[in-house]
Amino acid sequence: MTEKKLKKAEQALEMEQAKSRLLMELTRHIGKGRALGMAEAFEAAYPGRTWSNRINDTRAVRRLITKLRRGDKKKGVKPIPICSSCCNIRPGYYIPVGQEFEEWLKKREEKHLDGLGLVTLLRRISLPDFLGQKALAMRGGERC
Numbered sequence: 844m845t846e847k848k849l850k851k852a853e854q855a856l857e858m859e860q861a862k863s864r865l866l867m868e869l870t871r872h873i874g875k876g877r878a879l880g881m882a883e884a885f886e887a888a889y890p891g892r893t894w895s896n897r898i899n900d901t902r903a904v905r906r907l908i909t910k911l912r913r914g915d916k917k918k919g920v921k922p923i924p925i926c927s928s929c930c931n932i933r934p935g936y937y938i939p940v941g942q943e944f945e946e947w948l949k950k951r952e953e954k955h956l957d958g959l960g961l962v963t964l965l966r967r968i969s970l971p972d973f974l975g976q977k978a979l980a981m982r983g984g985e986r987c
Contacts, residue, residue, distance in 0.1 A: 858907075861888040865907050869925065869938055878928045878935035884908075908936060924948075 868887035872879040879887075882894040884904045894900050914922035926939045926947050939947050956970075963973045 862907050862910055864888050864890070865904070866911060866923070869936065872937045873940055875926070875928055875937055875939075875943060876933060878933045878937040880935040884936060
């Protein structure tokens with residue numbers, strides 16, 4: 844194995860381990876009132892390192908959160924709903940439960956429908972027609 848491939852494999856392993864450590868810490872932070880702060884998240888994901896650079900260290904944690912939120916179909920890892928709170932009382936990341944989860948899903952739907960609304964305006968097509976076309980394309984053109 845070349846040095847470049849070896850280094851890439853080590854980075855991938857470190858990323859997976861950091862994701863696992865962060866997920867374990869997030870399971871202790873259920874609900875908005877128990878949000879995990881950015882510094883705590885960084886130190887949980889990367890033990891032995893201290894959160895020193897607000898920009899770069901934040902980027903590393905956000906990258907891990909994004910990977911956890913998306914999951915990995917190839918490995919059979921399901922996406923994890925991770926919310927973020929920017930309130931002054933307890934900012935950070937948490938796993939939603941009950942009504943929080945439903946509100947989070949509703950916000951995600953609205954956000955994406957707003958984006959699709961812009962696409963339909965630019966294409967000059969109605970949103971229901973656009974969604975119907977996408978549904979047909981996902982089925983591969985099969986008729987019901």
